[in-house]
Amino acid sequence: MCRQCDDPDRPGYLQELREGVADRGWLVQAVEGTGLYPPWAYTVGLSGYGLPELVVTGLPVLPAAGLLNGMAAHALCASPPSPGERIPLPGGPLVEVVPLAEPSVHLVFANALYGPEIRALQLVHADAQGRFPWSPDYRDGRGGQPVLGVRHEA
Numbered sequence: 001m002c003r004q005c006d007d008p009d010r011p012g013y014l015q016e017l018r019e020g021v022a023d024r025g026w027l028v029q030a031v032e033g034t035g036l037y038p039p040w041a042y043t044v045g046l047s048g049y050g051l052p053e054l055v056v057t058g059l060p061v062l063p064a065a066g067l068l069n070g071m072a073a074h075a076l077c078a079s080p081p082s083p084g085e086r087i088p089l090p091g092g093p094l095v096e097v098v099p100l101a102e103p104s105v106h107l108v109f110a111n112a113l114y115g116p117e118i119r120a121l122q123l124v125h126a127d128a129q130g131r132f133p134w135s136p137d138y139r140d141g142r143g144g145q146p147v148l149g150v151r152h153e154a
Helices: 013-024 061-077 108-114
Strands: 027-031 040-044 053-057 086-088 094-099 120-125
Touching: 013 027, 013 108, 027 061, 040 061, 040 108, 053 061, 061 120
Parallel strands: 053 120
Antiparallel strands: 027 040, 040 053, 086 094, 094 120
């Protein structure tokens, strides 16, 4: 856990987030993995546009930020991805969109800025063989990829 996550009411940090979101439209909040806990990251600011925040788990911070920034920009210009949608990433894995069951629990700073009614979508990425975490053959790498919601099956 990071110092800000331990104390989301730390004086000044929420104001820094507000200013960053006002300046850039959204920010990416990342948490580096430690030991058994995988890294994860999420957007803060899409809620201000009436859109769901985006989350990714199990990717290192820089690739996670790149994925989230690209998907956030697309969501603002076109539309956010839909639950169950599969999106092939250029030069990267296939992702499937899963709605978070309890976004306010996982997205501490988005919750602090926008309230507990925030919505969020997880971008669940396939492994190198195209398998997802719900497949028994999935190879998760270091720390795994927790899925924070229930998969939307067509």
